[in-house]
Each structure stands twice: as C-alpha cells, then as structure tokens.
Amino acid sequence: MRRISKLTRVAVGVASLALAATACGGTSSESGNGDSETTKGEKGLAIAYDIGGKGDQSFNDAAYAGLEKAQKEFGYQTEDIEPTEGETDADKQQRLESLAKQGYNPVIGVGFAYGPAMEAASKQYPDTTFGIVDSVVEGDNVASLVFAEQEASYLAGVAAAKATKTNTVGFVGGVDIPLIHKFEAGYKQGVEDTSGGKVKVISQYLTQTAEEGGFSSPDKGKAAAEGQIEKNADVVYQAAGLSGQGVIEAAAKAKVWAIGVDSDQYEQEALAPYKDYILTSALKDVGGAVYALAKSVEDDKPLTGVQTFDLKVDGVGLADSNPKMAEIAGLTDAVAKAKEEIIDGTIKVKTE
Numbered sequence: 001m002r003r004i005s006k007l008t009r010v011a012v013g014v015a016s017l018a019l020a021a022t023a024c025g026g027t028s029s030e031s032g033n034g035d036s037e038t039t040k041g042e043k044g045l046a047i048a049y050d051i052g053g054k055g056d057q058s059f060n061d062a063a064y065a066g067l068e069k070a071q072k073e074f075g076y077q078t079e080d081i082e083p084t085e086g087e088t089d090a091d092k093q094q095r096l097e098s099l100a101k102q103g104y105n106p107v108i109g110v111g112f113a114y115g116p117a118m119e120a121a122s123k124q125y126p127d128t129t130f131g132i133v134d135s136v137v138e139g140d141n142v143a144s145l146v147f148a149e150q151e152a153s154y155l156a157g158v159a160a161a162k163a164t165k166t167n168t169v170g171f172v173g174g175v176d177i178p179l180i181h182k183f184e185a186g187y188k189q190g191v192e193d194t195s196g197g198k199v200k201v202i203s204q205y206l207t208q209t210a211e212e213g214g215f216s217s218p219d220k221g222k223a224a225a226e227g228q229i230e231k232n233a234d235v236v237y238q239a240a241g242l243s244g245q246g247v248i249e250a251a252a253k254a255k256v257w258a259i260g261v262d263s264d265q266y267e268q269e270a271l272a273p274y275k276d277y278i279l280t281s282a283l284k285d286v287g288g289a290v291y292a293l294a295k296s297v298e299d300d301k302p303l304t305g306v307q308t309f310d311l312k313v314d315g316v317g318l319a320d321s322n323p324k325m326a327e328i329a330g331l332t333d334a335v336a337k338a339k340e341e342i343i344d345g346t347i348k349v350k351t352e
Helices: 059-074 089-101 112-124 149-163 178-195 218-230 241-254 269-277 286-298 323-327 331-343
Strands: 043-048 077-081 107-110 130-133 142-147 168-175 200-207 235-239 257-262 278-284 305-309 316-318
Touching: 043 059, 043 089, 043 286, 059 077, 059 107, 059 257, 059 286, 077 089, 089 107, 089 112, 107 112, 107 286, 112 130, 112 142, 130 286, 142 286, 149 178, 149 235, 149 257, 149 278, 149 316, 149 331, 168 178, 168 218, 168 241, 178 200, 178 235, 178 331, 200 218, 218 235, 218 241, 235 241, 235 278, 241 257, 241 269, 257 269, 269 278, 278 323, 286 305, 316 331, 323 331
Parallel strands: 043 077, 043 107, 107 130, 130 142, 142 305, 168 200, 168 235, 235 257, 257 278
Antiparallel strands: 278 316
16 A cells, blocks of 8 residues: 655645534535536535534534535535434444445545444445545555644643643543543643643543543533633643533633634634633644545545644644733743754654
C-alpha cells in the first residue's frame, strides 16, 4: 500500500470556515444538490458522521465544513448521513456500502468507530476511494486521515498554565480510549513544562465506551466540569465531542476559562452565550482532510495510505480568536515559542 507521510497543504484553512450546522437526525444533502442548473449532476463526496452527529459545534461540524467547501468548488451532489443510536458495525458497513453503491466517491467515515466497517466496505467497492478520520485502516483504496492531537493539546496546556490563577486546571475526556489519551498527554505535558510542575491537572473521563454517551451527553460534560471547578480548577480543557458543550456551559456559569476542541469554538454561533469564557480551542483540521481527499479524487489522483496532520502542515493548532488571550501576560509568546520548538523537534510531545 502506498503510504504518504504528510497531507498536502491544500487542506490547510478549511477548519476556519463558518460551520453553519444545527442538530438534526436522518440523512441530509447539500442545499441545491438536486438542481441540475447548479450542479454537474454527478455524485461526489459523502460523509457518515460519528456519534453526536451534525451540530456538535466541534468534530462532526468540522467534517461538514470540508464537505461544504468541496460541494461549492466542484459543483456536485454530496450526502451526509447521521448515526443512529445503538448501531452496530454491520449498520455502519451497510451505510458506507450504500453510499458507494449509489456512486458517491469518496466516501468518508468520520471517526475511529468506522474502522471495522471501513475495512469491510472498502473491499466490497475497490473502485471507490474511502477515507476514515482518526483511525488507520489498511487498504489500497483507503486514506487514513490522522492528526497529531497531542501537539495542539500541548499548546492548550501552555495556554492553561499561563491563564490559571489557582494553579489548578482540568481535563475532561469523552471516552477513556487511546485517541483521547493523546489529548490528555499533550495537555498535561504542556501544563507541566510551562509551570515547572507548579500547576495541578485534574483529569476525568466521562465513560469507558462511546456507547455510554461519552461523546454525546452535554449533561455528563457539565457535571464533570462542575466537579473540577469545585476542586478549584479555573481552566478546563475538554476533548469530548458534543459532551464538551456542557463543559463550556459549566465554565461560563462559574466564570472560569474553558478550552474548546477540534473547531474554533469561540466562533460557533450555538456557543455564543458562553464565548467570553472560551479562552481558545485546540484545532484539528478535519475539514481540511475531508476537502483534500475530495480534491484528490476530483483530480483523479486519489490519496491513499496514512495522511498525517501535524503542526508542520498547520493540520493542528491553537485558535487565537478570543482577544482576551492577548491580555494574559506571556501567553501568546509562550504558545508561539512552544509551537516553534515542537516543529523543530526540540520538544517531543507525549502521546500517552
């Protein structure tokens, strides 16, 4: 299998698109897709959402931004499909195969949970290019879109260490799995390196499995954040999908800092009531990955193998939309310095 170590820079910047999405169920198509006057009448990119679906103001909405950009640029029909509660790998496989059978290309599973389904479906439709976000699946027609989450999380840790006044900060992970451990590891290291070990990190995972609602339960996120705030945490970083909205709500209510994830959550319309308390967000250019794969197929040069987003290609990063970041002494300079040292290899960021 052909393997590519870095994702092309064509992906960069899609995560900054306005993510106009609202929570909904079932299947949806891009506005105007069925109008022959505004499309080529061809089927292109299709995405199948992860737990939480469209409207999470984070991971899934970032993927939708990539789909939206591809649809506007290439003028073809797109499809995006919501997950169902309690679904099995067989359900996911059927969803992917249905999209491929209808002629969509590429077909992308948004989230590691699509791993087994992607492996099976890609073998059934070898002429279709498949993509999976946050997991590695072997296959000649599969692009595995993965990220250096730990690097963005390290920068979030630097920011938290500079912003805290209580010398206690929090981390809320959606599900206790290796992927989310990367977020926690980078964050803790960033806090420790910046504070010299003087700042304490309180960590909590909402559930052991995704099926228990760790990525889809704002109430669980809110309760976890409230518990950490009661223990004196004045900055709480969440890597919890839709559940992270509850973390942000709790932080805003207590008038402490929240750090968002995946998308620039300071800019999300649904989170506007809390934006003054969203210090920053650790970014993953999921939208860029989705768009880049679509473009490669459109160019008849489909990407395959492992495609890695890291700081070197701006595939991950730290948002600076909140002007209050610049008002915190030393924060901006510390983040910039840490970014340079991660890129040049001076800082080796842990993944667990």
